[in-house]
Amino acid sequence: MRRRRTRNRLPQANPVQAKPPSRSPSSATRLALALVLWLGAAGALAANAAGTVTNLSGMLLAKKADGTSRILAQKSEIMAGDTLATAEDSYARVKFTEGGEVTLRPNTQFEVREYSYEANQPERDNIVLSLAKGGLRAITGLIGKRNANKFQVHTNAGTIGIRGTILGALQCNDDCGSIRTADGTVPANGLHVDVSEGAISVTNNLGTQVYATGQFGYVRDLGTLPVVVPSTAAPQPPPPPARFDTGRAGVGKSGANECAI
Numbered sequence: 103m104r105r106r107r108t109r110n111r112l113p114q115a116n117p118v119q120a121k122p123p124s125r126s127p128s129s130a131t132r133l134a135l136a137l138v139l140w141l142g143a144a145g146a147l148a149a150n151a152a153g154t155v156t157n158l159s160g161m162l163l164a165k166k167a168d169g170t171s172r173i174l175a176q177k178s179e180i181m182a183g184d185t186l187a188t189a190e191d192s193y194a195r196v197k198f199t200e201g202g203e204v205t206l207r208p209n210t211q212f213e214v215r216e217y218s219y220e221a222n223q224p225e226r227d228n229i230v231l232s233l234a235k236g237g238l239r240a241i242t243g244l245i246g247k248r249n250a251n252k253f254q255v256h257t258n259a260g261t262i263g264i265r266g267t268i269l270g271a272l273q274c275n276d277d278c279g280s281i282r283t284a285d286g287t288v289p290a291n292g293l294h295v296d297v298s299e300g301a302i303s304v305t306n307n308l309g310t311q312v313y314a315t316g317q318f319g320y321v322r323d324l325g326t327l328p329v330v331v332p333s334t335a336a337p338q339p340p341p342p343p344a345r346f347d348t349g350r351a352g353v354g355k356s357g358a359n360e361c362a363i
Contacts, residue, residue: 160192
C-alpha cells in the first residue's frame with residue numbers, strides 16, 4: 103500500500119494593495135487656507151469701514167444693523183449701517199475715509215445709513231447720514247467736493263444737502279431745555295441749522311430753502327416750510343472741550359479697547 107505524500111504548502115500571503123494617495127490637505131495647507139480666508143474677511147471689513155473715531159470725551163455707543171452694540175474708543179472703526187449715540191456731556195468726532203468730519207454733541211443719535219467711497223471711482227460716491235436727535239457739526243470731504251448731490255443728511259424735518267460746506271444742525275425733540283438762543287429763549291422743537299462756509303439746502307414736503315454762509319435756518323417738521331431766521335433766534339449750544347480725547351471710566355482714552363455689550 104502506497105503512502106500518500108503530502109506537501110507542506112506555505113500559506114499564501116495576501117497580495118499587498120497599494121493605498122491611493124491621501125487627498126486630505128496637510129496641516130500646513132489647512133493653515134495656509136485658513137490664513138487666506140481670514141485675510142480676505144479682514145480686508146472685506148476694512149473695505150466697508152466708513153470712518154474712525156478720532157476724538158472722544160465721555161461715552162459713545164454704536165449699534166449695528168444686526169442689533170448688536172458696542173462701546174467705542176478712540177481709533178474705533180465706524181461702519182456703514184452703524185447708529186451712534188453719545189451720552190450726556192459726551193462729545194465724539196468721526197473722520198470719514200474721504201476726509202469729511204462730523205462732531206457729535208451730547209445726547210445725540212446719528213446714523214451712517216450709506217457710505218461708499220473709492221478714490222478712483224467718483225461715480226460710486228455716496229454718503230447718507232441721519233440725525234434723529236441732538237446736534238452735530240460737519241465738514242464735508244472729497245465726496246462733497248466731487249459730487250455735492252451724493253451727500254445728504256436726513257432729519258425729522260427735512261433733508262440737508264450741501265455745496266462744499268461747514269454746517270451745524272440741531273434737532274430738538276423736547277430735549278433742548280439746557281440750550282439757549284442768543285436772545286435767551288429755549289430753542290423750539292424742530293431742526294435748526296447754520297452755515298459757516300459754503301451753502302446748504304433743506305428740503306421737505308413743502309419745498310426747499312437754501313442757506314448761504316453766515317445764515318441760520320429753522321424748520322419745525324416735514325409739513326412746515328424751512329425759513330431763514332435772524333442770528334438772535336439761533337441756538338447757541340456749548341462748544342466741545344478744547345481737547346476732548348479722554349473719557350470717564352476709561353472709555354474714550356487713547357488706546358482703550360472697544361467693549362461689546
